[in-house]
Amino acid sequence: MKAMNRRKLITASAVLAVVGLAATALPAQAAEVGVTSTQIKLGMTLPMTGTASLGYNKIPGAAKAYFDYLNANGGINGRKITLVVKDDRYVPTEAVAKTNELILKDKVMALMAPLGTANVKAVATSVNPARRGVPVLFINTGFSGFADVKKYPTTYTVLPSYIMEAKIMGEYIKENFAGKKIGLLYQDDDFGVDALAGFKTAGVNFAVKVPYASGSQNAAAAAGWITKFKAAEADVVILFGVSSATSAMLGVAAQLKYAPQWMLGSVGGDATTIKLTGVPAGVLYNAIGFSPVPATTDMKDEYVKFFSDIYAKALPGSAFDLNVLLGMNTAFMTAQALKAAGPNPTRKSLMAAIDSKGATFASSALVPAGYSKTSHVGLTGYWVGKYAPTGDLAPIGGTYVTYTTDSGSGPVVKSTYKRPPMPAKGLPN
Amino acid sequence: MKKVRLLSLLSVTALVTTVLVTAPTVANAAPACDGKSPIQSCVGVTSDGAPYAMQVPANFNGTVALYSHGYRYNVDIPAAIPLIGGYKITNTPEPVPGGNAAVAQYFFSQGIAILGSGFARQGWNPDSAIKTNVELIDTFKKQFPKTTKVVAWGSSLGGVITQGLAEKYPQLVSAVAPMCMADNITPQLTMAGDFLWGVKVLFDPTIKGGSYSAGAAGVAESYADLGKVFTVMGKLQAALATGAWPDTASPTGKSLAAAGVPSRSALLLLGLMAGLPTQSAHFDSVSGPEGALKLTFPLALSPALAILENGTNAAALAVLATQDVEAQAGGAIFDNTKTDYSARIEGERVIYNAALSGNTVIDALLGALSAANPGAPRAVANPAAVAKMNALHTNTGKINVPTVLMVGLADPITPAGASQRLVDLYAEQYAAEKAAASKAYQSSRSYAAPTNKLLMLWNTPPASYTKFNEAGSPITSTPAAQGTNHCNFTSAQLVLVAKSMVQASNTGKLPSGGSFYTAIRKAGNLSIDKGIRAPWLKSYGNN
Numbered sequence: 001m002k003a004m005n006r007r008k009l010i011t012a013s014a015v016l017a018v019v020g021l022a023a024t025a026l027p028a029q030a031a032e033v034g035v036t037s038t039q040i041k042l043g044m045t046l047p048m049t050g051t052a053s054l055g056y057n058k059i060p061g062a063a064k065a066y067f068d069y070l071n072a073n074g075g076i077n078g079r080k081i082t083l084v085v086k087d088d089r090y091v092p093t094e095a096v097a098k099t100n101e102l103i104l105k106d107k108v109m110a111l112m113a114p115l116g117t118a119n120v121k122a123v124a125t126s127v128n129p130a131r132r133g134v135p136v137l138f139i140n141t142g143f144s145g146f147a148d149v150k151k152y153p154t155t156y157t158v159l160p161s162y163i164m165e166a167k168i169m170g171e172y173i174k175e176n177f178a179g180k181k182i183g184l185l186y187q188d189d190d191f192g193v194d195a196l197a198g199f200k201t202a203g204v205n206f207a208v209k210v211p212y213a214s215g216s217q218n219a220a221a222a223a224g225w226i227t228k229f230k231a232a233e234a235d236v237v238i239l240f241g242v243s244s245a246t247s248a249m250l251g252v253a254a255q256l257k258y259a260p261q262w263m264l265g266s267v268g269g270d271a272t273t274i275k276l277t278g279v280p281a282g283v284l285y286n287a288i289g290f291s292p293v294p295a296t297t298d299m300k301d302e303y304v305k306f307f308s309d310i311y312a313k314a315l316p317g318s319a320f321d322l323n324v325l326l327g328m329n330t331a332f333m334t335a336q337a338l339k340a341a342g343p344n345p346t347r348k349s350l351m352a353a354i355d356s357k358g359a360t361f362a363s364s365a366l367v368p369a370g371y372s373k374t375s376h377v378g379l380t381g382y383w384v385g386k387y388a389p390t391g392d393l394a395p396i397g398g399t400y401v402t403y404t405t406d407s408g409s410g411p412v413v414k415s416t417y418k419r420p421p422m423p424a425k426g427l428p429n
Numbered sequence: 430m431k432k433v434r435l436l437s438l439l440s441v442t443a444l445v446t447t448v449l450v451t452a453p454t455v456a457n458a459a460p461a462c463d464g465k466s467p468i469q470s471c472v473g474v475t476s477d478g479a480p481y482a483m484q485v486p487a488n489f490n491g492t493v494a495l496y497s498h499g500y501r502y503n504v505d506i507p508a509a510i511p512l513i514g515g516y517k518i519t520n521t522p523e524p525v526p527g528g529n530a531a532v533a534q535y536f537f538s539q540g541i542a543i544l545g546s547g548f549a550r551q552g553w554n555p556d557s558a559i560k561t562n563v564e565l566i567d568t569f570k571k572q573f574p575k576t577t578k579v580v581a582w583g584s585s586l587g588g589v590i591t592q593g594l595a596e597k598y599p600q601l602v603s604a605v606a607p608m609c610m611a612d613n614i615t616p617q618l619t620m621a622g623d624f625l626w627g628v629k630v631l632f633d634p635t636i637k638g639g640s641y642s643a644g645a646a647g648v649a650e651s652y653a654d655l656g657k658v659f660t661v662m663g664k665l666q667a668a669l670a671t672g673a674w675p676d677t678a679s680p681t682g683k684s685l686a687a688a689g690v691p692s693r694s695a696l697l698l699l700g701l702m703a704g705l706p707t708q709s710a711h712f713d714s715v716s717g718p719e720g721a722l723k724l725t726f727p728l729a730l731s732p733a734l735a736i737l738e739n740g741t742n743a744a745a746l747a748v749l750a751t752q753d754v755e756a757q758a759g760g761a762i763f764d765n766t767k768t769d770y771s772a773r774i775e776g777e778r779v780i781y782n783a784a785l786s787g788n789t790v791i792d793a794l795l796g797a798l799s800a801a802n803p804g805a806p807r808a809v810a811n812p813a814a815v816a817k818m819n820a821l822h823t824n825t826g827k828i829n830v831p832t833v834l835m836v837g838l839a840d841p842i843t844p845a846g847a848s849q850r851l852v853d854l855y856a857e858q859y860a861a862e863k864a865a866a867s868k869a870y871q872s873s874r875s876y877a878a879p880t881n882k883l884l885m886l887w888n889t890p891p892a893s894y895t896k897f898n899e900a901g902s903p904i905t906s907t908p909a910a911q912g913t914n915h916c917n918f919t920s921a922q923l924v925l926v927a928k929s930m931v932q933a934s935n936t937g938k939l940p941s942g943g944s945f946y947t948a949i950r951k952a953g954n955l956s957i958d959k960g961i962r963a964p965w966l967k968s969y970g971n972n
Contacts, residue, residue, distance in 0.1 A: 050724045091727045092780045093707065093714040097892040104958060122780040125964075132960035188787030190779050213787030215728050 032346040034109025040079045040338060040345070043102030045088040045095050045123075046115040046140065052090035055243060055273030055323045056115055059140070060085040062327030063113065065314035066307070066335070073427055076338045076345075084108060090115075092122035099127045103134060110350060113158075113330050115140035117190050118214070120155070130154045135351050137337065138330045138378065142267070143190050144197075144407040147377045154347075156354055158330060158378035160292050160367065162194035162240075163201070163407040165265060168290065168382050169238060170202020171403060171412040173263075181207040183234030183260070185225055185249065187241045188213050195240045195265070201409055208232035217245040222252040230258065240265040247277035254283045262287035266382070271391035272321035281391030289393045290382040293364045294400070296325050297392045302422045303329070303364035310426075322393075329364045332426070336361045339428035360420065366402050368417045380404045381415055460572055468537060471572065472522070479561045481546035482522035483569060484533070490540035491577035492934060493569055494927065495562060495602075497594075498523040498545065499585030499916065500611070502749050503552030504648050511659045513745050520547030526584055526608075531920035535927055542576075544569055552753035553614060555822040558590045559597060566601050580930045582606035582833075584916045585843050589613070592824045592832075592851070599829035603934035606833040606926045609840055609916040612847035613823040616966035618754060620703050620844070621747030622763030622808065623770075623967065624740060625658070627699035627798065630805040631685070632661045632692075633677040639808060640761040641752045651752040658744045666737055669693050669730065681797050681804035690793055693733035694786040698794050700736030701781065702773040704846070704967040708839035708890050709738035710909030715893045718901035728783040731895065734903070739841035742915065746842055758818040760811030768807075771795045773967050826854035828882045831933035835886040835918065835926050835955070838963060842915040845963030848885065853965075855883045884929060884939045886949070887956045887963075888912045888922065911954040925952040 034041040044060055047053035064083055071080040084106045086098035095114065102108045111134060114120050120139050123129065129136050130153050138158035139146060142165065147157050173182060182204060186192035188211035199206070210225050226249070229237050237260045239246050246268035253259065262284075268274075269289045275281050294301040299308065307328040308320045318324075338345050340353035358371030367381035381404030385393040395401065402415040423429050460473035460483060471483040485493075506516040524545035525532045536543050546565055548558045562581070570576045581602045583591035588610025595605045611617050625638035636657045641647035657677075664675035672691025674682055685695065700707070707714045712735035717726035755762055778791050785791050800807050828851070836848040862879035870876040890912030896904040909917050925948055933939045940948075949955050 052724065089724055089727075091715060091724065093727065093732070094893075097715055101892065103960065104956070118779050118782055121776070125776050125780065126962075128960060128962045131962055134960075188789050189782040193788065211787060211789055213783060213790070215725065215783040216787075 031344070032109060033107050035079070035345060038079055039082055040076060041082045041084060041106065041108045042110055042112045042334070043084045043086070043099075043106055043108035044112050044114065045086045045098045045102065045119070046113070047090040048085065048087035050089045051244065052242075053087075054276045055270050055321070056140075058318070058321070058323045059113060059115070059327035059330075061315055061318070062311060062324040063331035065311050066328045066331035068314060069310045070331075070335055070427065073425065076335060076428070077343050081335070081338070083112070088119060090119065092116075092118045095119035096122050096126045099123045099129075103127065103129070103132065108134075109345075109347060110135040110137055112137045112334055113140050113327070117141045117143040120146060121190070124152055124155065133347050135347055137334055137354075140326075141191075142194070144194050145190070147375065147407065149374060149376050152376070154351060156351075156358070156371070156376045156378065158333070158369075159266075160379045160381055161198075161377075161407045162191060162265075162267075163198035164380060164405050165290060165382060166195045166198025166204075166240070167202045167405050167412050168384075168403045169263060169265075170199055170204045172288070172384055173204055173236065174202070177236050177261070180235040180261075181233055183208045183210070183229045183232055183237040185210045185212065185237065185239050185241055185245065187211070187245070191267070192240065202412070207234050212241065212245060214242075217241065217248050219248055219252050222248040223256075225249060226253060226256060226258050229260065234260055236261045236263055238263045238265070239268055241268050243268045243270060243273040244277065247274050247279045250274070250283040251277075251279045254280075264289045266290050266292070269393070270322045271387065271393065272319050273323070275391060282389060284387040284391045285389045287387045289385050289387055291322065291385065291393060292367050292379045292382055293322070293325055293329060294366060295385065295392065295394050296321055297394070301364070306422060306426050307332075307364065325364065333358075333361050333363055336428040362420045362423050366400055366417070366419060367404050367415055377407070380406065460568065462572070473568065475546065475549065475561050475564045475568070477549040477557060477561055477564075479546040479549040479565075480520055480522050481544070481565055481568075482524050483542060483544050483572070484524060484537075485542040485573060486537040486540055488540040489542055489573065489575060491575050492540075492931065493542040493544050493573070493576055493579055494525075494536055494931075495566065495579055495581040496524055496526060496543065496545040497558060497562065497581070497583030497587030497590040498526075498547070499583070499587045499609075500553070500746065500750065501551040503550065503753050504651075504749065506655075507652060510652060510655050512741070513655075518551055520549070520551065522547045526916075526918075526923055529920055529923060532923050532927055535924045539931065541931065542569075542573065553586065553750060553757065553821070555586070555590050555593050559593045559822065562590065562594050563598060563601065578603045578934050580604045580606070580934045582608065582926065582930060584608045586611050588843070589824060593822055595830050595832065596824055596827050602830055604831040604833070604930045606835070606930045607848075608835045608918070608923075608926060609837065609843050610834065610847050610851075611843040612850065612966050614754065614818060614821055615823075616847075616968045617843075618751060618763060619968035620705075620966055621743065621751060623765065623768070623773075624699055624703035624705065624743065625654075625747050625751070626763070626765060626808055627702065628658060628661060628740075628744075630679055630798065631682040631695055631699070632665070632675050632679070633657050634679040635677070636661075638748075639751050639755065639763045641755055643756070647752055647756065651748050654748045655745060658748065659741065662737060662741045662744070665692055665696055669733060669737070679804065681802065684804075685793060685797055688793060690790050691786055693730065694784065694790055695794055696740070697733040697736050697781060697784050698774065698791065700740055701777045702770045702798075702967065704844055704964070705736055705739045705743065705841055706839035706844065706913075707732040707735045707781070708910075708913055709735035709742075709841065710913045711895060711903060711905045711907065712738060713890065713893050713895045713910070716895040716897075718897040718903075720901060722901060730784070732781050732784045738905075739839075743841050754818060755814065757821070758811075758814035760814030761808070762810055762814050762818045763808050764810030764815065766800065766807045766809055770798050826851050828855045828858060831882050831884075831930075831937065831939050833884045833886065833926050833929045833933070833939070835888060835922065836963075837888040837890070837912045837914070837917055838961070839890050839913040840915055840917075841913075844966060845887070846965040849963040850965050850969070852883065852885050859883075880938060882939070884933075885957060886922075886926065887958070887961050888918065888954055889956050889961075891954070919953065921952045922955060925949065925955070
């Protein structure tokens with residue numbers, strides 16, 4: 001009888017041990033939209049087709065390449081990440097429709113990396129992710145207004161704001177082009193409003209400012225712009241617009257042999273995208289550019305090398321460029337946020353994780369992020385480089401000199417930020 | 430079985446039609462009933478002269494559904510006026526929406542009677558219409574003493590009347606359903622006034638747009654306005670691609686044209702500042718034809734075309750409702766002397782920046798429309814008339830009985846924001862009821878959770894619906910897309926509302942759960958997603 005009892009006890013202990021093991025190995029049952037015991041579903045809208053899609057349409061592939069790598073290495077606590085991508089063609093009303101689909105039909109846990117100021121604003125107004133409690137992670141726009149936690153409580157920026165970028169450009173101009181005549185081409189919407197605010201704070205006085213309405217950029221318009229810059233005798237011309245505006249401007253300028261010192265904003269400064277429009281890379285040579293992440297050709301950088309290797313395996317033959325690096329970096333940060341959100345992540349715990357730990361997430365960026373309970377500000381600065389004859393942006397003098405600032409009246413200072421090392425195997429801790 | 434149901438449907442159609450053409454003549458007499466079976470029809474006239482119709486099935490279960498029809502013009506419209514010409518004032522009773530046979534069939538199949546009047550007065554009439562409905566309920570109960578429950582529903586202005594009935598006389602109704610409900614008179618006429626004023630000061634300064642003369646002269650002025658507004662809309666449509674301005678443009682408009690401002694951007698801005706939806710019957714602001722315009726069409730053209738379509742639809746009501754209410758109030762009731770149109774479009778100027786041609790154009794337009802521009806004189810109301818208008822019935826938004834709301838998200842006449850306002854106000858009301866219940870628990874130790882009394886059904890437009898012909902031109906001959914146009918509901922959607930209202934009256938609870946969600950899905954194009962949020966009408970400010 002005693003022996004029997006002992007056997008039963010042993011059996012019971014074994015069962016408990018197995019249950020305990022299973023409990024450790026398997027994720028607990030989740031009770032959040034888009035989260036099952038085996039999967040976390042995320043959604044993304046951005047232009048995948050049409051003229052506005054050039055370059056940007058590589059972002060989903062880049063993010064998926066990282067998520068596939070992550071999934072193959074155990075996912076997030078055993079859950080694999082699925083990314084649902086919808087084409088919004090860069091049309092705000094379409095972004096609204098597609099985001100509604102992601103939330104209502106696809107039932108995603110969170111939105112990730114939507115692109116474009118107008119699109120994100122349209123979604124915030126019409127779809128209202130904040131009211132639904134849906135996180136909008138790491139948006140692909142630098143409009144400073146989206147960091148307003150009260151107005152967009154579930155939205156997290158990642159790119160430095162356009163105000164920051166303009167302030168840093170202003171600082172660089174002060175240090176290197178004092179007394180020169182400066183011209184500015186800018187998009188005539190909130191993108192441009194931010195830029196103008198940043199330049200004003202930086203104290204830049206323009207000889208000429210040329211606005212263009214979004215969608216109106218083409219070769220004929222560019223010829224008109226050049227006439228205005230020539231008339232103002234601008235020594236330095238800043239192109240603070242989208243890539244298609246940069247392409248139109250540089251393409252026509254090359255034909256007209258108009259060659260001021262070009263300075264390109266980060267949005268319109270991706271060489272791969274510009275080359276895709278048919279403009280030869282050579283026209284970029286010697287232009288000044290800005291980036292928050294390392295040069296995509298810098299294979300000594302552990303993040304660039306890591307992401308480049310994964311991307312080459314996932315999409316052989318596809319060029320590793322700035323959009324790819326940013327897309328993979330966003331996916332990497334998202335993975336860390338999901339991991340930090342606990343064994344059974346919810347929308348609330350995901351946002352709480354970014355609020356409390358986002359500023360310490362590993363990232364390829366060479367500048368710090370500003371996440372906290374009261375701030376949804378992402379990266380806060382840039383390094384300055386020049387374009388090589390190949391069209392690749394490289395740090396001036398071979399060393400990254402990074403500047404950091406805020407979207408207010410704070411100073412532009414050289415950053416002393418020490419980037420966290422890449423976690424083992426590039427997986428979230 | 431199918432044959433029987435078909436016959437039944439046919440007979441209901443015939444009955445509803447019969448009642449609609451019967452004209453009662455004696456006011457405040459007992460209703461005249463035909464005593465027929467299975468459906469008995471009664472007609473009569475209320476003390477204020479509203480003809481009514483009752484239809485009672487032989488298996489009457491004690492519940493009657495009272496329907497309130499929407500706004501009908503209170504003047505005849507000359508045949509020469511486009512789109513709406515030939516209309517004659519009518520007070521034909523409407524016991525179910527538009528005489529919808531499927532809806533009547535549903536009620537009769539449940540043993541429920543239907544009831545509705547044509548109201549004594551057309552135009553903006555909630556004050557008299559609510560009184561008419563109160564009398565009508567009493568008359569019905571006297572005629573059919575078996576009556577135990579009244580459910581009330583209505584469309585458009587009828588939604589206002591229905592909500593008003595539930596607010597003022599909750600003891601008379603056990604559930605209500607205001608559909609495509611209008612907002613209160615001031616926000617509704619502000620929306621109309623803003624758009625008309627903008628069309629006047631930019632495109633044709635000879636449009637009066639309000640401040641109409643008294644009597645027949647004022648009616649004639651409103652007819653003239655209708656003709657001018659429709660003419661301007663036609664010219665804007667013809668020049669939409671080029672952006673040319675109509676030859677009737679004001680000096681302000683002409684200076685904007687000279688500065689290169691496209692007329693389509695001006696039209697879009699007027700629609701946005703008034704709060705018109707940018708999705709219309711045929712323009713989704715998303716689709717483009719294959720080819721060069723694939724992206725340009727939705728970005729730059731479609732929103733303006735949607736405003737053109739919605740604005741044309743709304744213009745007739747805007748003119749005639751303004752004339753009607755001015756006649757009731759005794760003077761001009763629209764006043765925009767303090768309106769900040771820049772604040773009105775703060776959110777939209779980013780979203781529609783491309784169609785508005787960029788910030789420089791937007792700022793030029795807002796400058797032209799600002800109070801500082803003498804070339805765009807603001808409208809000044811008559812304070813006494815405004816006081817009279819404000820004394821007309823307005824709804825507080827209080828929800829007293831189980832309430833079902835349904836509205837198209839892109840309804841251009843009664844914007845979805847009017848229903849959203851009730852949703853938001855009820856959220857506050859419910860939170861207060863919960864807090865009161867918690868407080869009561871402190872003393873009684875018995876917690877009685879408040880019951881939800883509001884169900885919101887959003888009629889959502891499809892993700893994309895604009896169609897193009899082989900030449901790439903948009904097709905506008907197809908039926909209006911779901912969720913667009915005014916009170917554009919299917920029979921299935923109306924029956925779902927009717928069923929929900931009846932269920933709530935029987936159980937005291939609004940429907941929910943799996944079978945209800947299935948019913949919603951089957952009705953088509955409806956959503957109960959609490960995340961959907963329509964903007965309140967513009968005159969409320971940011972909500």
